[in-house]
Amino acid sequence: MKAVKVGLLGLGTVGGGTATVLLRNADEIQRRLGRAIEISHVAGLHIAEQTIVDPARVKLTEDAFEVVNDPDVDIVVELIGGYTLAKDLVMKAIDNGKHVVTANKALIATHGTEIMQAAAAKGVNVAYEAAVAGGVPIIKAVREGMAANRIQWIAGIINGTGNFILTEMRNKGREFDDVLKEAQALGYAEADPTFDVEGIDAAHKLSILASLAFGIELQFSKCYTEGISKITPEDVNYAQELGYRIKHLGITRKTDKGIELRVHPTLIPKKRLLANVDGVMNAVLVYGDAVGPTLYYGAGAGAEATASAVIADIIDTVRSIDADADHKVPLLGYKPDAMADTPVLLIEDVETAYYLRMSAEDKPGVLAHVSEIFAEHKISIEAVLQKEPEEGENLVALILLTQRVQEKNMNAAIKEVEALDVIQGGVVRIRMEHLN
Amino acid sequence: MKAVKVGLLGLGTVGGGTATVLLRNADEIQRRLGRAIEISHVAGLHIAEQTIVDPARVKLTEDAFEVVNDPDVDIVVELIGGYTLAKDLVMKAIDNGKHVVTANKALIATHGTEIMQAAAAKGVNVAYEAAVAGGVPIIKAVREGMAANRIQWIAGIINGTGNFILTEMRNKGREFDDVLKEAQALGYAEADPTFDVEGIDAAHKLSILASLAFGIELQFSKCYTEGISKITPEDVNYAQELGYRIKHLGITRKTDKGIELRVHPTLIPKKRLLANVDGVMNAVLVYGDAVGPTLYYGAGAGAEATASAVIADIIDTVRSIDADADHKVPLLGYKPDAMADTPVLLIEDVETAYYLRMSAEDKPGVLAHVSEIFAEHKISIEAVLQKEPEEGENLVALILLTQRVQEKNMNAAIKEVEALDVIQGGVVRIRMEHLN
Numbered sequence: 001m002k003a004v005k006v007g008l009l010g011l012g013t014v015g016g017g018t019a020t021v022l023l024r025n026a027d028e029i030q031r032r033l034g035r036a037i038e039i040s041h042v043a044g045l046h047i048a049e050q051t052i053v054d055p056a057r058v059k060l061t062e063d064a065f066e067v068v069n070d071p072d073v074d075i076v077v078e079l080i081g082g083y084t085l086a087k088d089l090v091m092k093a094i095d096n097g098k099h100v101v102t103a104n105k106a107l108i109a110t111h112g113t114e115i116m117q118a119a120a121a122k123g124v125n126v127a128y129e130a131a132v133a134g135g136v137p138i139i140k141a142v143r144e145g146m147a148a149n150r151i152q153w154i155a156g157i158i159n160g161t162g163n164f165i166l167t168e169m170r171n172k173g174r175e176f177d178d179v180l181k182e183a184q185a186l187g188y189a190e191a192d193p194t195f196d197v198e199g200i201d202a203a204h205k206l207s208i209l210a211s212l213a214f215g216i217e218l219q220f221s222k223c224y225t226e227g228i229s230k231i232t233p234e235d236v237n238y239a240q241e242l243g244y245r246i247k248h249l250g251i252t253r254k255t256d257k258g259i260e261l262r263v264h265p266t267l268i269p270k271k272r273l274l275a276n277v278d279g280v281m282n283a284v285l286v287y288g289d290a291v292g293p294t295l296y297y298g299a300g301a302g303a304e305a306t307a308s309a310v311i312a313d314i315i316d317t318v319r320s321i322d323a324d325a326d327h328k329v330p331l332l333g334y335k336p337d338a339m340a341d342t343p344v345l346l347i348e349d350v351e352t353a354y355y356l357r358m359s360a361e362d363k364p365g366v367l368a369h370v371s372e373i374f375a376e377h378k379i380s381i382e383a384v385l386q387k388e389p390e391e392g393e394n395l396v397a398l399i400l401l402t403q404r405v406q407e408k409n410m411n412a413a414i415k416e417v418e419a420l421d422v423i424q425g426g427v428v429r430i431r432m433e434h435l436n
Numbered sequence: 437m438k439a440v441k442v443g444l445l446g447l448g449t450v451g452g453g454t455a456t457v458l459l460r461n462a463d464e465i466q467r468r469l470g471r472a473i474e475i476s477h478v479a480g481l482h483i484a485e486q487t488i489v490d491p492a493r494v495k496l497t498e499d500a501f502e503v504v505n506d507p508d509v510d511i512v513v514e515l516i517g518g519y520t521l522a523k524d525l526v527m528k529a530i531d532n533g534k535h536v537v538t539a540n541k542a543l544i545a546t547h548g549t550e551i552m553q554a555a556a557a558k559g560v561n562v563a564y565e566a567a568v569a570g571g572v573p574i575i576k577a578v579r580e581g582m583a584a585n586r587i588q589w590i591a592g593i594i595n596g597t598g599n600f601i602l603t604e605m606r607n608k609g610r611e612f613d614d615v616l617k618e619a620q621a622l623g624y625a626e627a628d629p630t631f632d633v634e635g636i637d638a639a640h641k642l643s644i645l646a647s648l649a650f651g652i653e654l655q656f657s658k659c660y661t662e663g664i665s666k667i668t669p670e671d672v673n674y675a676q677e678l679g680y681r682i683k684h685l686g687i688t689r690k691t692d693k694g695i696e697l698r699v700h701p702t703l704i705p706k707k708r709l710l711a712n713v714d715g716v717m718n719a720v721l722v723y724g725d726a727v728g729p730t731l732y733y734g735a736g737a738g739a740e741a742t743a744s745a746v747i748a749d750i751i752d753t754v755r756s757i758d759a760d761a762d763h764k765v766p767l768l769g770y771k772p773d774a775m776a777d778t779p780v781l782l783i784e785d786v787e788t789a790y791y792l793r794m795s796a797e798d799k800p801g802v803l804a805h806v807s808e809i810f811a812e813h814k815i816s817i818e819a820v821l822q823k824e825p826e827e828g829e830n831l832v833a834l835i836l837l838t839q840r841v842q843e844k845n846m847n848a849a850i851k852e853v854e855a856l857d858v859i860q861g862g863v864v865r866i867r868m869e870h871l872n
Contacts, residue, residue, distance in 0.1 A: 294573075
């Protein structure tokens with residue numbers, strides 16, 4: 001059989017990794033696929049200086065549209081990122097009848113609906129395994145492996161930078177800003193770290209997972225997003241003392257009222273596997289009604305780990321080239337005519353447990369006052385941690401763990417607690433999930 | 437589109453679970469597949485007494501061959517287990533041009549080559565996701581998700597019974613026999629627990645994983661298999677003290693000399709995720725050259741967890757019904773004409789690290805004697821743990837951790853150590869892997 005021709009847009013970290021792995025493992029891939037995959041056309045910046053592909057055999061260009069319009073290219077692999085040029089290129093590729101593989105979560109999360117509709121109309125594949133959790137085949141697991149299940153919830157560590165920072169803070173008692181600087185120096189975090197540490201990148205990925213899990217439209221704009229920049233070593237330590245770890249999780253859950261879609265720091269019991277996923281690694285816990293909890297772990301970023309997912313998508317795309325349209329795996333997991341309009345819940349309507357920390361004056365009755373307010377709002381306290389004041393200090397740290405309660409009730413209770421004379425400053429609140 | 441008709445062989449634990457989940461989640465499955473899956477014919481013992489499927493709509497029989505020969509059945513789901521009748525039924529189903537889904541690891545491990553050849557000749561699918569790690573989609577992950585990688589090694593907890601026993605021994609300091617009895621009472625272990633605790637079940641699963649990972653024939657008979665029945669609470673505790681946990685692992689690794697294929701108790705560092713997989717849960721760690729380590733975790737057994745994998749296979753089979761043969765996922769991951777004849781290594785030729793425990797007389801020079809023997813065999817000692825003798829005792833427990841060495845060298849060294857006058861009884865040896 002003749003080789004499949006791939007046009008590569010971008011020869012940076014992931015593009016370079018993809019070309020490297022395709023060349024290095026060509027024989028192994030052909031043993032599995034029965035067909036060679038050939039990089040025939042590559043677009044990149046300063047492409048004349050590249051040393052990864054052989055310029056005698058591969059067309060090189062700085063104009064990505066040349067690749068997308070090349071009639072010899074079967075599959076366009078978009079690895080330039082962003083959602084302006086990338087969107088135009090992907091739409092043009094689809095319009096030209098080419099299959100598309102992309103690692104671009106921002107693109108799928110924000111323009112996925114339009115892209116998938118165009119692809120379905122043209123009968124081409126759009127594959128995006130690398131867009132969530134890098135090399136971990138989580139899209140395949142949710143979309144195919146779990147296909148027998150009503151998926152109930154997903155909780156994932158889907159941003160390696162954030163997980164690296166929280167791991168360092170916990171292991172070494174360091175401050176957020178200090179670790180962030182190191183992450184930037186190591187190349188784990190961008191110069192502008194907002195996307196990673198404020199949870200936007202995780203929200204992109206989570207909205208893709210939610211669509212696949214529940215058969216709803218991509219709804220990135222409705223994802224509640226809270227970052228880790230306000231987490232302090234104090235909270236990391238108290239959590240630890242209470243048997244928990246703080247992880248930056250993307251959580252989506254189907255409830256009777258709608259779908260929760262939220263990214264925020266979360267206390268989880270430290271004996272959970274997810275609590276033991278450290279450093280830049282990613283892991284996603286998926287709970288299906290039949291299978292129960294399943295977890296998928298691996299590198300969420302990096303040149304070759306991401307390439308692993310990109311190339312798996314190329315292979316899957318080749319395998320589905322002649323498949324009957326009725327029988328293909330739907331691009332978003334559910335048949336387009338079977339998508340549900342289940343609403344995404346506002347964060348106020350989400351129910352979760354909480355870790356609360358406040359500074360209280362060291363005098364009798366404070367705990368009674370605070371407890372009473374929570375009781376009035378029907379919030380049960382699960383655990384209390386109160387430390388003796390530091391010598392010469394008049395304030396004590398009071399930490400409460402609550403049972404599950406709707407966020408709006410918690411907001412009302414916190415407002416009242418903060419108004420107490422004996423409470424100084426605001427109440428620090430971190431959501432808590434038991435994941436069982 | 438008309439419904440796909442499924443014939444179910446067996447309505448016991450997994451068969452009942454499969455029927456239950458297919459009925460309960462019929463709408464969700466159809467949203468994904470775009471087509472209904474209908475159980476049309478079921479064979480089972482005492483079938484007249486069953487209450488899961490509606491006898492007004494489903495043909496029932498005690499003769500499984502009636503299902504296999506039913507011209508209306510598209511896919512035969514074999515859930516009766518064993519490899520005598522099950523093999524005849526599967527071969528007959530293939531001969532009748534039907535696709536087959538099975539959860540039967542013993543069948544695939546021992547007769548898989550013949551079954552796959554027959555299936556390829558007839559152009560039908562044989563799917564067996566449920567045969568390894570129950571509900572965890574590990575076959576799909578290795579065969580498709582990792583398809584870009586040269587897989588280097590796999591290490592898995594792939595028998596829940598064994599993992600439950602080792603977890604209880606560690607958490608509660610209990611003896612093997614004692615926990616085994618409880619596992620039997622709980623229904624986790626069979627009346628004859630040999631398959632589980634002596635590693636035969638794990639060896640079946642491992643030989644399937646090795647075939648998928650490396651493109652070699654199924655070679656269950658060449659798998660080195662050692663059970664957990666000789667593990668003592670003593671060793672569990674010493675391992676813990678040294679920073680390790682004992683897990684019953686299936687390990688397969690590609691080396692320059694051949695492929696390691698071995699099931700045995702193994703010390704692994706306790707900070708590894710795999711070391712934290714407890715109770716009846718399964719987890720498989722797969723190391724690919726591009727992606728690095730990935731881990732897949734979930735329920736390895738149970739009615740609905742196994743059903744989750746069986747039904748995912750039915751869905752995949754329907755999706756591939758019209759696919760071009762050249763483009764289908766090969767049944768064993770590699771194209772039949774691209775299988776390698778890489779030899780499976782004898783255990784003597786395998787290289788691993790070791791935990792060794794011996795009873796030594798409490799007198800000067802013992803450690804020097806022992807160390808000298810290991811040095812002569814070029815075995816490096818990584819760590820030594822020697823406890824003071826119990827009051828009134830003359831023997832001390834001496835524990836050594838070694839670096840990696842070929843098993844035959846270790847055998848020779850142990851023989852010499854055991855011959856020393858100052859060493860009482862045999863040397864207990866447990867292999868050790870760092871999994872990095």
